Amino acid sequence: MFTRALRSVASKSQRQWLSHSASGPSAIRLSSTKANSGSDFGILASTFEDTPIAPKTQAPPSTGPRAPLMNLHIPEMVKRRFIKPSDLGFEARTVLRHPSKRPLLGPSVKESKRRDLFHQLGIDPLHESFNSSLLSSYVTGMGKIKGRSETGLTWKSQRRLGKSIRRAKMIGIIPILCKRTLFRS
Incomplete structure (x- = not known):
């Protein structure tokens, strides 16, 4: 009042x-x-x-x-x-305040189905929990799971891959706080 x-x-x-x-x-x-x-x-x-x-x-x-x-x-x-x-x-x-940009969500459904190898080959990422060389390619240097905008996977594959990486970290197959270094001999 x-x-x-x-x-x-x-x-x-x-x-x-x-x-x-x-x-x-x-x-x-x-x-x-x-x-x-x-x-x-x-x-x-x-x-x-x-x-x-x-x-x-x-x-x-x-x-x-x-x-x-x-x-x-x-x-x-x-x-x-x-x-x-x-x-x-x-x-x-x-002062005019512009709205912030929307975060990148990744490719469209059509594009992600074309680029996603898991989807094309019919491979379930959850069955690859013990494949540390495959999982380490989807992890950053600090151990963070890469986003869908970087991997280009479908929503389903990205979700299942994240679950697989977290499972592998808890089992001890890949390191939790860094990327697994692959040595070639």
Whole structure:
């Protein structure tokens, strides 16, 4: 309830500042640090006292050089969420935030069926738990199972290969924290 009152005061005072600054050179400015800054506070205080609590409404879209100032929004006040002073600045509210890229999931079904040797030859990766040379080619240098985007396997083969690698690690056939080094003689 108090938040709604603050929002309405801020939006009305912003409109007043914009209308005063458009009227002439002796008008009040947002970044003014001169003697008329006390009158800015007076306008804000009088607006705060006279403003009834009203439902939230959208301001009509405006055009012109000051249009971006009219489209600024006050961040939502949420329980247990802290707002830094930098979040209220002009730069923080005007920066466009792009969504992060989707992680690579690997090839399509058609492509993975064409590239997956387990699928083509009808081999179940779970039956290859004792084949350490085969399993070590699907493990990184630090012992992590490679993702489907790196292996190019089908979803089923990737799932069963991961199960097979974990099984081989628990049995002790391949090392847990590194890749098995293959020596040729």
